[in-house]
Amino acid sequence: MNNRKVVVVLPAYNEGARIADVVRKVRTYVDEVIVADDGSKDSTSEEARQIGAIVVRHRINLGKGAALQTGVQAAILRGAKTIVLMDADGQHPPEKIPELVEKIHGGAYDIVFAYRKHDHEMPGYRRFGNQWLNFSVRFLFGMLVSDVWCGFRAFRADIYPLIQWQRQNYSVDVEMALRAAQHKLRYCEVPIPTIYHDVYKGVSIVDGIRLLLNILIWRFTL
């Protein structure tokens, strides 16, 4: 039994063009790669399976939060001790995985957040939105994080019940961080370079405003 089994969970939706390359790069750093295919209409599942990933597939699209839940539950069922979450579109550098995992294995932290350095690779409106989100989290929850919306993070599998999220959509990354703050889990941050592809399936400005409102609601409901 591997007491340090590290599993990466990649929530994916229509990532057939990139998923094989991402899995290939990621698997050199971890024990297993789980692709949580959130009802993709393309060949995401087939591509991921061919390259050796474990695939859990939603019959219909439920949202990133649901895909992450399914993926993390699959990782726990397969005996994961440390779980790494990454986006499946190749925007998170796999070579940073050992740095995140090492901080968990060191025993000093329960959860490690990656943060994108706010260089000029990031579009201006997104940089501005992220700063507002980080400020809100700091002001309302006292949590000092530089990039609360970054989906690249690692945590000990046994804290999953404490950070288990309810939201099924894009706001899951923020909710997870706030639940970690609520339970006073030990956390730290690791810088990663910002990578943006030509076609970015990101969230809109309206989504950002809704997320800000959600943070305010979570202040009283979490």
Next chain:
Amino acid sequence: MILIQIFGIFIAILLLYYTYLSYRKHVLGLREFLPWAILWVGLILVTIFPSIVNVFLEGLGISRALDLFEIVAIFILLVVIFHNYITVHRLENRIEKFVRAEALEKVGNDETQ
């Protein structure tokens, strides 16, 4: 009979027929069919004999029958919206549980690879 009454009766009969068809096709059960049918029949009666509601107007302190109709309609709409919201939410939860359970069925053995 003025034009608006004819229009009201026509709409109510159309809805009554649609409700009956839904009952015949087993989309609605008897317990769902009856309240809706009573509502549409009541609407027809009130449209033909508006004076029926006069007895309620004084008691409720409302001056016009149309005001009573609007108030009751808003309440009914609010109840229907809330009921639909709860139903959709419950269905979403059930679908999510089902889809996620199905996805996790084969985890633990090698069939997922």
